Amino acid sequence: MSPRNSVCTGQRTPTLPQELCEAVIDFAWEYSSTLKTCSLVSRAWLPTSRMHKFSFVRFGEHREIISFQAIVSSPMLNSNRIPHLVRDLCLGKEEEEEIVGSRPTVLDDAELLSLLEKFTSVQTLRLENVCWSLYTILPAASDAVTVIASQVACLHLHWANTDDSVDLIHILSSSPRRSSVYFTGYTPQDSKLPWDRLELRKPINPTISIGRMVAHWDSYIRFYSAMLKTYAFRWPFAATIERLTLTEDPLGYPLHDVERDFRDLEDELLYTESQISVLRSGSRSREDDKGFTATTLNIRSIEISAPTILQSRTVFSESLTQLLYCRTLLAPCIRFVLDGSKPANAVPRQCAGLDHVLAGLAAEDPEMEISFDVQCTPERLADWIAAISACFPTLIVCGTRVEMVCSTTRNCPKGDRRPVAEHRWS
Structure with missing residues (x-):
């Protein structure tokens, strides 16, 4: 008679290799309830389950x-x-x-x-x-x-409210190098702090490098103002950003085409511009420049996720034009990502202000590269060439290196894309 079970025969119960068990747990890394159950299976399952859960x-x-x-x-x-x-x-x-x-x-x-x-x-x-x-x-x-x-390596600020914009510089300067910084919202209050308290918020590291900064346009204004205020306080500080990405909405959601009182927006942007001008004047009014290393901001490239700029007036499109006009966005490479828009919906009249501003920047720096990138098939390249030519005629005729790119994310690492068709006007 055959033994009824392995216990009667003295044989050990078959077990799965621990590597396979850990692979199963790894697969459930984002399911909290499953990880909790896995952690109770055995002592061997506990470390991997706990690693993911916490x-x-x-x-x-x-x-x-x-x-x-x-x-x-x-x-x-x-x-x-x-x-x-x-x-x-x-x-x-x-x-x-x-x-x-x-x-x-x-x-x-x-x-x-x-x-x-x-x-x-x-x-x-x-x-x-x-x-x-x-x-x-x-x-x-x-x-x-x-x-x-x-x-x-990564720092995220979401509606972090502070006493003064120098708080932002203080926490950013805590590390000389970061891979990414995200501002999905940042709103400083008017500061009443005395100078001795503000001295506590001086930059920790005088030189920092950020691989990628992702910011809503308003958050970027706060950052830019903080840099100028650091300059006005005569605090040596240099920040290098390899890639700055501007998004349309502070919460990360698409900004729908809604009516808004643009007069209020213009007043807000004019106030910010006047604030920046005051800080610039204040920073240049000192005569103690001997031995002073100026505050500098070096942006290597700018990526603007803006599918709406070709078709409608939005808070983002209006503010973007104003930021470029005030020269608060300067980089040798500017790329507009138009994913989600269609060439047939482009409205040349809507792009007139942005066309004029970009042409002015290109005239100041003939080496500037400006590209428009959209996920589409190569067959749509001709349609996009016609749309961009109609929307940015002044920019294209000024001789700047302007490029239209059709790209794909297929077979690319997460977050990357590769061109499938390209066109240069010069």
């Missing part, structure tokens, strides 16, 4: 901090090592709400301070819906967050 952690409220503290202090196997597994740390609430300077935020929580120093492996730091204020935030918490910021 790769991203958000602290938006006090109860979330207390819950995390309970987990890392529990008697479970190596629970005290969990903070070292966190690669993506988010401080702030997920939902958007009005930020009030006097309202406590997670950065005011004393319990958070005891946790921050334990996160030693963070690669991405996010500040979302928090008030970064020297009046309300605990100084020790500000220092601890700055230490983490100095170690991360």
Whole structure:
């Protein structure tokens, strides 16, 4: 008679190789409930399950901090090592709400301070819906967050409200090199801080390099103003951005064609322009230039994700023209990404202002390269050549190196694209 099971025969129960088990867990990395179940299967499954489950952690409220503290202090196997597994740390609430300077935020929580120093492996730091204020935030918490910021490769700021724009320079300068910085929203308040307090926000590293900066147009204005204010304060600081990407909407969603009071927009842009002019004048009014290294901003290339600029007046298209006119966007290479638009919908009259501004920039720098890139098949290249020629006639005849590119993302690494058809006017 054959044995009924392996126990009777003394044979060991067949097991899967641990490498295969970990591959299964890796496949479920984004499913929290599945990872929780996997962590309970066996001690061998726990490390990989835990690594994925705690790769991203958000602290938006006090109860979330207390819950995390309970987990890392529990008697479970190596629970005290969990903070070292966190690669993506988010401080702030997920939902958007009005930020009030006097309202406590997670950065005011004393319990958070005891946790921050334990996160030693963070690669991405996010500040979302928090008030970064020297009046309300605990100084020790500000220092601890700055230490983490100095170690991360990616920094995300989403509606981070501060006392002064120099706070932005302070946290950006915490690391001499970053792969990416994202501004999905950034709104500084009018500062009343005395000079001795502002001195605490001087650039930490006098020279920084950013691989890619992604910003909404308004957030970029805040950054540009902060650079000018740093110059006015005579703080030597040099920032190099390999690629600046401007997006249409601060939340990352497409900006639909909606009616808006453009007079208010023009007033806002004129105010910003006057503010920049005042800072420029202030920075040049000093006579103590001896030994002073000027604040510099070097942008190698600009990518503008703007499918609406050819067909309608939007907040973005109007502000983009104004930013270029004020020379706050300068780079040897400017690329317009038109994904989502069609050549048949292009309106030459809509592009008149942008055409004039780009032609002026090209006249100042004959070596400037301007390209228009859209995902489409090579057969559509002729249609796009006709549309761009009609929308930007002044730019094309001025002799600048203008290019139309049809591209694809097929068989390309994530985030990349390759041309399938090209045309140069000069």
